[in-house]
Amino acid sequence: MYRIYLVEDEPNLNQVLASYLRNEGWEVEAFSDGGEARKAIGSRPHLWILDIMLPGVDGYQLIREIKADSEKLPVIFISARDADMDRVVGLELGSDDYLAKPFLPRELVIRTRKLLERIYGDRHEQAEAAAPSPVHLIAPYRIEEQARRVLDEQESCEMELTSKEFDLLVYFAAHAGQLMERGQVLDSVWGDDYYGSDRVVDDLVRRLRRKLPQLRLETVYGYGYRLVK
Incomplete structure (x- = not known):
């Protein structure tokens, strides 16, 4: 299709x-x-x-x-x-x-x-x-962009994420292995018309880590984050 x-x-x-x-x-x-x-x-x-x-x-x-x-x-x-x-x-x-x-x-x-x-x-x-299939495999998680869902293949269950949490996860998955500065994340996930603090990124990352505990999302202090596959 x-x-x-x-x-x-x-x-x-x-x-x-x-x-x-x-x-x-x-x-x-x-x-x-x-x-x-x-x-x-x-x-x-x-x-x-x-x-x-x-x-x-x-x-x-x-x-x-x-x-x-x-x-x-x-x-x-x-x-x-x-x-x-x-x-x-x-x-x-x-x-x-x-x-x-x-x-x-x-x-x-x-x-x-x-x-x-x-x-x-x-x-x-x-x-x-x-066009590549918009599915990201970050073990044990399977991220399906079109269906907007995340599956834990180890536990055979679907993870409950908010819309913004899902957007952030997809962004990191699409740039897995790359060091992403907070400002880049903010512009891409929140849009360039967002005028709040970039600390909103940190808050959402904390929520994402709590819901997906096996996600290897590293903090690079003073810079941003990197998702390790």
């Missing part, structure tokens, strides 16, 4: 487009804020559909970061602004297609299907191979 990430800040249009795309049998994750979408870049869907004008982080910045993470990952831009200028800038940044608002949702579906077929081919196996 193809995974598509849609980023559109207008609520009604977001819901309509997501519904049309899901009706094609695709798995769709819809975001209404650029900052939230930025956190999902590392999970690499098969396709991004980006509005350009977004709160927080705009589509131009998102595509730069998407292409930096995976240069060949396809992107469709949508915009209600100056169509010619946005089309040119989008192409320069690496977009694969462009739709100017207003457009029919069915047109987006058709363009999406054609782009997926062109990039990945018709076979389901090719599409699955193009």
